[in-house]
Amino acid sequence: MKSRVPRVVALTGAGISADSGLATFRGAGGLWEGRNVEEIATPEAWAADPRSVWRFYQERRAALGGVQPNPAHRALVELEQFLRGIGGAFTLITQNVDDLHERAGSQPIHMHGELLQLRCENCEGRVRDAKHFACDQFLPCAECGYARLRPDIVWFGEIPFALDLIAERISTCTHFLSIGTSGVVYPASGLLSMARASGASTFVNSLDEPENLNSQDHFLAGRAAQVLPQWVSEWMQQWSQ
């Protein structure tokens, strides 16, 4: 029996950070435009040409210092605070590897990892680093001395993080929000139908219809920085009545 109090799960993609100035992956000007994903975002690429892979991620890591959270990130923080205040629940899952949700005040589940975290393939140690951005210098592991830490990013062919926790939260949610994702990368793209199957009302915001949109989903086209604050304020009014 689902509780009457709303239990919201939000899934975000690159589109929510687009309004902060970070490039999305697909579409005009996307990170994958003119690039072969297989040569950048796979373990095989890292093994074959670590310098190119490292450069790609170091450039994105360095760019984080020049961008700020936008009203869409802040709207999700406001929604979470409101829900907690009425005894509801809120879970934020992000495919994004930037730290904009955190800087807005959220604690997201980073299912694809984080740019500001590096991982040692030798001792599996992880370190947060937000100051070494040189593209032509690898960073050694301070724990075991291994020559080069890798980005703690889930590459194609690797298993995303926290899938069990994500499935558990979706199984009990009453509302599911999909924001700024093209819905083409599995398993993230399957979460919308998982929420629908668990009886949640599903809401989708994107510039254009994502691949995984279904006729039962409430679709709202537009920029997240404009759409989300409006949605959240309408919901808070509705749930306050």
Ligand code: APR
């Ligand atoms: N507001 C809302 N949506 C937007 C905005 C915006 N301002 N700008 C772009 N979008 C939408 C686009 O219409 C598109 O549907 O965001 C989506 C971006 O899609 P992608 O670039 O494919 O990004 P994403 O869905 O997050 O990619 C998923 O693919 O390459 C992997 O691991 C990578 O996490 C990434 C995953």
